[in-house]
Amino acid sequence: DVKVTQSSRYLVKRTGEKVFLECVQDMDHENMFWYRQDPGLGLRLIYFSYDVKMKEKGDIPEGYSVSREKKERFSLILESASTNQTSMYLCASSSQPSKNTIYFGEGSWLTVV
Amino acid sequence: QKEVEQNSGPLSVPEGAIASLNCTYSDRVSQSFFWYRQYSGKSPELIMSIYSNGDKEDGRFTAQLNKASQYVSLLIRDSQPSDSATYLCAVRSNNNDMRFGAGTRLTVKP
Numbered sequence: 001d002v003k004v005t006q007s008s009r010y011l012v013k014r015t016g017e018k019v020f021l022e023c024v025q026d027m028d029h030e031n032m033f034w035y036r037q038d039p040g041l042g043l044r045l046i047y048f049s050y051d052v053k054m055k056e057k058g059d060i061p062e063g064y065s066v067s068r069e070k071k072e073r074f075s076l077i078l079e080s081a082s083t084n085q086t087s088m089y090l091c092a093s094s095s096q097p098s099k100n101t102i103y104f105g106e107g108s109w110l111t112v113v
Numbered sequence: 114q115k116e117v118e119q120n121s122g123p124l125s126v127p128e129g130a131i132a133s134l135n136c137t138y139s140d141r142v143s144q145s146f147f148w149y150r151q152y153s154g155k156s157p158e159l160i161m162s163i164y165s166n167g168d169k170e171d172g173r174f175t176a177q178l179n180k181a182s183q184y185v186s187l188l189i190r191d192s193q194p195s196d197s198a199t200y201l202c203a204v205r206s207n208n209n210d211m212r213f214g215a216g217t218r219l220t221v222k223p
Binding site for chain 1: 119121145147155159201203210211216
């Protein structure tokens with residue numbers, strides 16, 4: 001079974017803090033994704049990566065950055081957390097080609113106070 | 114911006130009825146289409162994928178795709194209370210990004 005692991009399930013951070021959300025997948029997938037999910041807005045794509053050190057902006061990249069130094073790991077970084085970044089963050093991965101589905105981690109609930 | 118649109122619901126059907134969920138998408142070069150189910154507090158799980166025009170059946174679920182109309186739907190036959198969840202339509206293009214609709218909340222009443 002594919003396993004996508006998000007190391008932090010629940011976090012509370014202060015405004016202005018730097019926040020790291022880590023995601024690891026164990027299936028040698030090329031593609032990895034970060035989404036945030038908010039009530040009524042569904043899943044919105046923040047960034048995705050199709051290879052090590054490669055990244056593409058999604059629909060809402062502002063205020064976020066990502067890092068993919070190793071194939072299995074994709075990190076989401078909030079340089080200076082703000083209250084409007086309080087959300088549930090979902091990491092996902094998939095193999096090529098585009099027909100393949102993506103598999104989600106369990107989610108990270110971030111509260112910024 | 115590539116868009117995926119769904120009726121947010123809630124959609125309520127009686128047990129045993131057919132639930133019909135609809136989705137439209139804006140990017141004509143979209144290649145792959147997926148339906149995910151998400152229970153409250155959980156991450157989405159794949160129900161079905163469809164790539165070609167027409168119908169695809171899997172048990173009580175049927176996905177329908179019409180690329181000319183940029184429309185994809187999911188039918189759930191013999192709906193059960195355990196089907197109560199939010200259903201997410203997802204669309205994937207050749208550059209491998211995957212975009213989701215806002216989801217339709219389905220309630221199946223016993």
